[in-house]
Amino acid sequence: MTADSPQAQELKKELVATLDARRELGPEYEPALVESFVEKVDTQVRRRLAEERLSSARGGGAPAWAAEGGLAERFGFAVVTLVLAVPLSAIGAAQAGLGGLLVAWAGIVGVNLAHTGRLRRRGE
16 A cells, blocks of 8 residues: 555545544543544555455465565554554553653554564464
8 A cells, every 4th residue: 555545545534534533522532533543544454465365366476575474464563553652652641651651662562572473483
């Protein structure tokens, strides 16, 4: 998905709408808004992966970027992690200051390390 693709434009519109809704509704609705946006991103990533798998199964072959084994999965996971990092950072910092921010980022790093380890074990 490129920055100019229809899917990327749709996600940008969704993000703007989510941020506008957050401003209007206030911080008490932030977790629900974040969850809704992440679900939309996850749906886009899953749809893209399904399209690639279908193309590969039909004999189209795997795209060059997928030949490295799991690049699509790693990219999708990285996108979801970065999308979640912003609100988690804001919530952590707002609720507990610098300590909350550090805990949020420690969790983000931990999840990414666990995911990377799982991919490495699966690839061996």
